[in-house]
Amino acid sequence: MRQLRILFSLGIVWALIGQAAGAAAGLFLVRAIRAAANLPPSAEAELVIAAMFSVFGSLLFSGVLTDWLKWCVGIETPLRHGDPDGLPAWTRYFSVDYNHKVIGIQYGVTSIIVLLVGGILAIIFRLELSWPGEQFLTPESYNTIFSAHGIIMIASILLGVGAMVNYLVPMMIGASDMAFPRLNAFSYWIAIPSAILIMAGMVIGDGWETGWVGYPPLSTIDGSPLGTQLFILGFYFNGFSSIAGAINLLVTVMIMRAKGMSLWRMPIFVWAAIATSLIQFTATQTVGAAQLMVTTQRVLKLGFFDPTFSNGLGWPAGDPILYQHLFWFYSHPVVYVFVLPGLGIISELLPVYSRKPLFGYKWVALSSLGIALVGFLVWAHHMFTSGMADVLRIPFMLATLLVAIPTGVKFFSWVGTIWGGKVTFETPMLFVLGAISVFLIGGLTGPILGTIPTDLHLHDSYWVVGHFHATMFGGFVFPFFAAIYYWYPKITGHMYNERLGKIHFWLMTPGFWLMSLGQMQVGIWGMRRRIYDYDPALGIEFTHALITLSALIIGWSVLIMIYNLITSSRTERVAAINPWGSRSPEWQVPSPLPEFNYYRPFEVVGEPYDYGVPGSVYVRDVPAAGD
Amino acid sequence: MSAAATHHDQAHDHADEHGHAHVPTYLETLRANRLGLWLFCISEVFLFVALIVVRFALWGNTRPELDQALGLATTSVLLISSYFMVRAEVAIAHGDRDKFLNSLLVTFVLGVLFLVGVVGFEWGLFGITFGDHELLKPTDGAFGAVFFGMTGIHALHVVSGLFLILMVYINGRRGGYSTERHWGVEACAIYWHYVDVVWVFFYPILYLIGTPVH
């Protein structure tokens, strides 16, 4: 009985019920209206309205809107915080909670779960590609699975970025929470139904086959599977999460920094979070517009991207390439949303394990902003072979190459940080080094795609697949894992298992090198992207088998990490307050942190990374006037 | 919000166990809210600019035949509604509740009139035309798509603005705002003016620029 009561107190359970109820309500509503108006039933319209209602139902039932709805009718609501009354403490992690650390953990755990789903999909289609010929998938199911792998991994990365930014930024700047705690919870709770929509797209309505980019006309043409629509709406609603989260973060950093924390004294990760949020709260709107246009084209036949229209009066038709511009105006900068926080983690952790200041703090900070800003001017390099106007190709090629410069600053600064230090190699540091090595591969294989003549060969080949997997792993996955291991003692109060952590690293890193370098090799030899089967005459069978093998190794190594994280909080020793000897404020107080992060407000009195200066401190408690 | 007061008391009770909660004052909260709203407005600029870019990419130097009188009328109605919104905000700042509520009501009615003009007449929901041209249909290629897309997205913002005005009106009648504390009114006003300014760009872009194609 009690178990049942606890189960039905959980926000996540209600979110799922609400999503189902919303979907049913939407479906019923459309059927009823169309029946009343004597219209034929339309699966497409039913699906769109059901999906929209399902998101709203999920939000409503989970309880994340409750406070706002009360405000609408003039009821004031105190900000709820602390453990829930009459329920076990763990239940707050499964319900709407306004504490940024709880939300951070919710983001993180969801990210890893979604990562596993995406990883399983990857392994399924990697097995299909191990040998030429048809294995066990149909071409259509292959298309659905690789498309879902792409977008689900992106959802996972966005959740992971949300986890790091939410958990770390308020803690690092000495705030007790984010500026808008309810909006913060909203950002998380809308990501859940949108992720579910995307996954539902795989099973409802024959999946979809457009890849994660969803280019029209393939995504809008008559007879394209209904799953496409669910994927597009899931993508769209996930944008709300990005925009709300980014605005929240920017306001938090602008007004809630501790006393004395000037911009140049912020931990470097905060700079990365700012750069990330600047991209997220602006560019996301354009891809939202694009997805809405695709939806209206599918449902209401608005011909934004339909080139076939003609009424004999010379009225203009739509343009499929326009979608690509709108899409990449977001989707290129968003790549920097994925990697900038990770690069921030690298810059944050290297000084701690090298016992030396971050080399060129201001340059590293500005390089994040530089990457973010240049990132807005390079989107069309995804379209060098698309048939867009020739005059556009050249400026975009030059702008694209410029990205190399701030990225280079980061690499050289990392080397400069290590030189002259006293380096140790705990698991987080290993992952930081792994990240640098992998991101180096990803970064160096970029300029060859940036110069158009060479891109004409490599575009839409597996070279691109290898390149972006290296940037994603080096810029996000490795640093994310480093961050998890690094802050694990702060989050749980226990140490992780160092041996398992090292096994994880030594499986995953060589596995990844093999996978990524192999993908680039088959690409340069002529392997096209997004194909279900390949011509054995290309001579790429052996490499493909190796890629599949390394994907399996990576998969197993992540399982080891998850086992480590789950068991260590019970079996491993209690961690010291500051096991890494960090200068950052969160490590100066016992773990785990209290509800409002610090027992006393602190003020910043030194530089964040002044390792090697005896007696210098970064923060100290503000002397209380009353005490 | 004024919820801060309650929050403050609770935070003090738990100070030892939960650590130090920085309890924002009304002014600090106001500052955060203002920043947040303006960032939201900047964010939305990207949506509207995307739509404008789509219009220029697809229509180029052409435009469909639209009802000029209706366009001018709806635009004027929306601009006048902004004046009454300013009047409402000034009124509450001076503590004149009746004027505040009346002005808000006028704003609301004008907003509804705008919707009737654009959605009711221009979209052809009522099936009435004033000029000699045929009504544009959503399926009319890029003309239909862009016109219905832009006015549709804008209408969604007007509807949400009307919802906000209604909310502020209801809370205002209950005495929810004071001369010093009326962030709700301010937010509503900023949003309404913002939606209005967007239309100031949309109107010439849809109705005036380019040569009409029959």
Next chain:
Amino acid sequence: MNYKRHLVIASALVVPVTVIAYFLIAISYKLPFQGSAEAVKIDVMMQAHFVLIAFLFSLVAVLMLYGLVVFRRREGDDGDGDHIHGNTTLEILWTVVPLILVIGFGIWGVNLLNELTDAEAKPNQLLVHVQGQRWSWNFSYPELGVNAPANERAMVREVDDPNDSNNIDLILPVNRPIVLEMVSIDVLHSFWVPEFRVKQDLVPGQTTYLRFTPTAVGNYKLGCAEICGGRHAYMMATVRVVSEACFDQLVVQQLPLAEADASCQYEAMPNYPDSAK
């Protein structure tokens, strides 16, 4: 700590490592056969990129690994490292040098691109019409009055390759500049023959062009490089680059394949994906 000495040693190590790295790249990432004049020019740039990749990889990897080994914490040493905040000269150096490199590659890229896409009509050039649809290719020669889909003869080959279900071959004369005029009737497709190095999407509602000059007789594989639905992987065709004489027999005169010269037969020509490695 004598940084100068370490820097000299590490920099000296970068040179041999660069050579080894370039050697490894050159054998692991051997480019496909050069089947067009464009491939020769593009490959020069590819190799330049490879050299740059090898050098930058070695630079960062050697400095990093050297640093990790030399500046590792020794047993029993609990102190911090040197208190070095940064070095403006170095920062400017590693901003400006890459900038120069980037500008150099940019100018090279612009010039080469202009050369590749030069729309000016060349003497002797051949216009070929390419139509993409899900999931096959059609080819015709508007200037020669040869309409492939209607043609039952030379261009239509018995399907003998499971990876090439397209029964119409694209037949091109060797050493003549080719202009492909490409349209799609349904969704996006992309024309890619790896041996030619160039690629262009086919876009419904507009005509796109691809220019190249095949330089070696043989059978090549054309594949669609833009996802176009279920059988995207199998949207392939054979491109047969033949001598001018064979082109005359097979396309201009439309001789049935059996009557054409033996050297023009499919089996008589090298298959490039096979012989590439």
